[in-house]
Amino acid sequence: MSEAITGPMSTFxxxxxxxxxxxxxxxxxxxxxxxxxxxxxEDCRELLLMLGLDAGAEQPHDPLRAYVGPVM
Structure with missing residues (x-):
């Protein structure tokens, strides 16, 4: 696999x-x-949906959300 990142980027x-x-x-x-x-x-489903906790909600490990732009 790839080499381990070291320094500030690995901490980040x-x-x-x-x-x-x-x-x-x-x-x-x-x-x-x-x-x-x-x-x-039904109450549970509606509450989870309102709070964004339902199965259709965007997942935290979605690659689009995890994207970090280039460092200048």
Whole structure:
């Protein structure tokens, strides 16, 4: 595979990856709380949709969202 990146870019890449992983965990926890407070399946689906936690929502590891422009 490719060589490991060193220096500030590797720190940035690790920090970004950690932040995205944390966001995935937080979204999962939020979905569990919403499901626990919902009155029925339809209520749960609507709440998750309103909050952007549904399966159709843009995923945090979507390559378009993870794009970082060139460093000048």
């Amino acid at each position: 890449a690790r920090s970004r990856s950690d932040a995205l992983d944390d966001m995935v965990v937080q979204r999962g926890r939020a979905a569990v709380v919403v499901a626990g407070q919902s009155t029925d399946v």
